[in-house]
Amino acid sequence: MSDASYRDAIFTTPLDQVAQFSFDERVVACFPDMIRRSVPGYGQILGMLGIIAERHLPRGAHVYDLGCSLGAVGLALAGRLPPQAFSLTGVDISPGMIARAKDTLARECPDHAIEIVEGDIRHLNYRTSGMVVLNFTLQFLPPEDRDGVLSKLHAALEPGGVLVMSEKIRAADEQENAWLVERYHDFKRANGYSELEISQKRTALENVLIPDTLDAHHACIAQAGFSRSTTWFQYLNFASIIAFKDE
Ligand SMILES: Nc1ncnc2c1ncn2[C@@H]1O[C@H](C[S@+](CC[C@H]([NH3+])C(=O)[O-])CC(=O)[O-])[C@@H](O)[C@H]1O
Numbered sequence: 111m112s113d114a115s116y117r118d119a120i121f122t123t124p125l126d127q128v129a130q131f132s133f134d135e136r137v138v139a140c141f142p143d144m145i146r147r148s149v150p151g152y153g154q155i156l157g158m159l160g161i162i163a164e165r166h167l168p169r170g171a172h173v174y175d176l177g178c179s180l181g182a183v184g185l186a187l188a189g190r191l192p193p194q195a196f197s198l199t200g201v202d203i204s205p206g207m208i209a210r211a212k213d214t215l216a217r218e219c220p221d222h223a224i225e226i227v228e229g230d231i232r233h234l235n236y237r238t239s240g241m242v243v244l245n246f247t248l249q250f251l252p253p254e255d256r257d258g259v260l261s262k263l264h265a266a267l268e269p270g271g272v273l274v275m276s277e278k279i280r281a282a283d284e285q286e287n288a289w290l291v292e293r294y295h296d297f298k299r300a301n302g303y304s305e306l307e308i309s310q311k312r313t314a315l316e317n318v319l320i321p322d323t324l325d326a327h328h329a330c331i332a333q334a335g336f337s338r339s340t341t342w343f344q345y346l347n348f349a350s351i352i353a354f355k356d357e
C-alpha cells in the first residue's frame with residue numbers, strides 16, 4: 111500500500127448532497143494533512159503523550175491507543191521511549207486506517223512491540239494496561255455508548271494507571287460556545303480551508319462527531335470510577351483530559 115499523503119481537498123467542490131463524514135479511503139489518503147490543519151494543538155498533544163507515558167508508565171506496561179487512525183500515538187511514544195519501556199495495541203474500526211497504520215509502524219519502529227488491530231472499541235475484551243489513550247475518538251461514539259466504554263477502560267487499568275482523552279468540546283454557555291466556534295473557523299481559514307470547505311465539513315460531521323462539555327466529560331469519568339481527572343490542555347474548542355485510577 112502507498113504511504114503517500116495528500117492535501118485534504120475533500121470538501122473543496124460544491125456537493126448537491128453532503129454525505130455523513132466517514133473514515134473511508136479518501137479520508138485515509140489525506141488524513142495527516144486533515145488532522146494537522148483541523149485540530150488545534152494536535153501536534154502538541156502527541157508530544158505531551160510521550161512525556162506523560164515517560165512519567166506514568168511502569169516499565170514494560172501495556173498501552174492502548176483507541177481509535178488509532180494511522181498510528182500517530184504509537185509513533186509519538188516510540189519516538190520518546192525505548193522498546194523495553196512499553197507494548198502498545200492500536201485499535202481502529204476503519205480498515206483503510208488499519209492497513210496503513212500497520213505498514214507505517216512496522217517500517218518506522220520495527221523494534222517496538224506495537225500491534226495494530228481492526229475492531230470496535232465498544233466490544234473489545236481489554237487486557238490489563240498502564241495507560242489508555244482516546245485521542246479524539248470518544249466524540250465519534252453515540253453518546254449513549256460512552257459511559258460503558260469508560261467503565262470498561264477503568265476496569266482494565268492497573269492501580270495507578272492513566273486514561274488520556276482528547277475531545278472536541280462545546281461550551282455550555284451559548285455565547286462562549288459561539289465565540290470558540292467562530293475562532294475555530296478562523297483557525298481553519300488561516301490553515302487554508304475555504305468557506306465552502308468549512309461549511310460542508312460542518313454539515314458532514316453533524317450527528318457523527320458529537321461534542322460534549324468538559325464538565326460532562328469529567329462527570330462521566332468520575333462515574334466510571336476514576337478518583338481524579340484534570341484538563342491539562344485546551345486550545346479553542348479542543349481539549350485533553352487526564353484521569354487517574356487509584357493506586
Ligand atoms: N467504535 C470505534 N471503534 C474503533 N475506532 C473507532 C470507532 N469509532 C471511530 N473510530 C476511529 O476513531 C478515529 C478518530 S480520529 C483519531 C485520531 C488518532 N487518535 C490520532 O491521534 O491521530 C479523530 C479525528 O479524525 O478527528 C478514526 O480513525 C475512526 O475510524
Ligand SMILES: O=C(O)C(=O)Cc1ccccc1
Binds near residue numbers: 149
Ligand atoms: O474538521 C473539523 O471540523 C473537526 O472537528 C476536526 C476533525 C478532524 C478530522 C476528522 C474529523 C474532524
